[in-house]
Amino acid sequence: MLLEIDHHSGVPIYRQVIRQIRQQIMTEGLKEGDQLETVRDLAAKLKVNPMTISKAYSFLEAEELVERKRGIGLFVSKVKKGRLDRIKAKLLDTVLNRAAVTAIQLGIPEDEAVEIFKKQYREYDSQNRR
């Protein structure tokens, strides 16, 4: 499980953990039944307090993306395809809406904004294609 924490971003560590794990579940980097790293291991690896990790895991559990097996560990839940799609769609809408609003407020016309968006898409995509 590959996580990167930015201690200077101002974003709480536990939220960074939540977001990244959620992302990996969405993109199936983490699949149903996969075990998450133990609280203590992940805490040691990221050099943060175990409770910080525990807190992140608790929220993921409340979201039902992750399940506890008591005394054993945490595992990725089965997420129904429909629910997954809804979460994805919502996430996407949010971020694209934010982008569109900014473009409009800056007075950038639609096609120009779309071009920049495409450029960004292709750049990132080509860099991260495997």
Place this chain on the structure above:
Amino acid sequence: MLLEIDHHSGVPIYRQVIRQIRQQIMTEGLKEGDQLETVRDLAAKLKVNPMTISKAYSFLEAEELVERKRGIGLFVSKVKKGRLDRIKAKLLDTVLNRAAVTAIQLGIPEDEAVEIFKKQYREYDSQNRR
């Protein structure tokens, strides 16, 4: 000066103020030499604590988008066209990049992402056209 504060967004109020004023300077809703509303007036109008406005103004001043004339008030600075464009471009790149990255990580193909972006653009645009 027209500002809207969303108390439920989680975004700090002073940042909402900063962003909106910055936006207005960018789009020339506020022009060089225009005077900003006084801290007290704006605070009263938005029903927030004056310190919140004061803080926002300080940041705008640090950004050199605004100048303090002691004893008189705050005024929009002269911003060179080139610098303005660079700020705009950078802002736009940042937000569109973030959107693109999210789309890619969720495995959304380019044209699908573009479609959603356009939809968001048009929705917001039609709602806010004056």
Place this chain on the structure above:
Amino acid sequence: MLLEIDHHSGVPIYRQVIRQIRQQIMTEGLKEGDQLETVRDLAAKLKVNPMTISKAYSFLEAEELVERKRGIGLFVSKVKKGRLDRIKAKLLDTVLNRAAVTAIQLGIPEDEAVEIFKKQYREYDSQNRR
């Protein structure tokens, strides 16, 4: 805000807090816009650590039953009638299902179980009617 904590029940304190506040929101003992007691006050009143209360509040916020106004406090969110009803119905189904299952496993016939249920209902109801 009236909360009772049972330190000996084995149920985590923060969950007791969550459940009771949720209950009060459901039953409109706490209404939209009402401010929750501050973390520190409630912690002092219940004689627990503020973080325990904070944790409870965080989960309620994640559930969107409660909203933060930064620097001011926490307030009961507007909950759409439909969503409220769904939450209520689910809660009710869960607890009545558990009751029914137990009755069946003990070999209690339906009408006998219903009679006991009615008795319990009336007893509690008459005690707590105002």
Place this chain on the structure above:
Amino acid sequence: MLLEIDHHSGVPIYRQVIRQIRQQIMTEGLKEGDQLETVRDLAAKLKVNPMTISKAYSFLEAEELVERKRGIGLFVSKVKKGRLDRIKAKLLDTVLNRAAVTAIQLGIPEDEAVEIFKKQYREYDSQNRR
């Protein structure tokens, strides 16, 4: 001896074991003098840690529903009819009381609550009738 373990319910496994065996004794699926499966066998069958089964058996022994014959095994105790009935009644009262209280607190009228209860009863009953 037929037991079902739900790893996702959050209820400790040893408690699930206790409850189900107790249930079977109540309903006379297990009768006086019947031998319980050995700790090892049951643990292997349920694929859980033997200590978990051992712990469950200890509680049943403490409850005097079961007796240890050293070197031989565990056997279902003689339970006086009266005591059995009292245990049953108490269990039933507890769970039905909890259900009634919840219904009342949610403002559900008696007959509506009863209807839902009956529905739950019939659903579960028809599914598990043999």
Place this chain on the structure above:
DNA sequence: GTGGTCTAGACCACG
């Protein structure tokens, strides 16, 4: 003043 975050460390329940 408000709530949020993080830490260090203790203790508990479960397997």
Place this chain on the structure above:
DNA sequence: GTGGTCTAGACCACC
């Protein structure tokens, strides 16, 4: 060994 809970206390951001 696993995760969960709670505490005490520090520091931060916001209003």
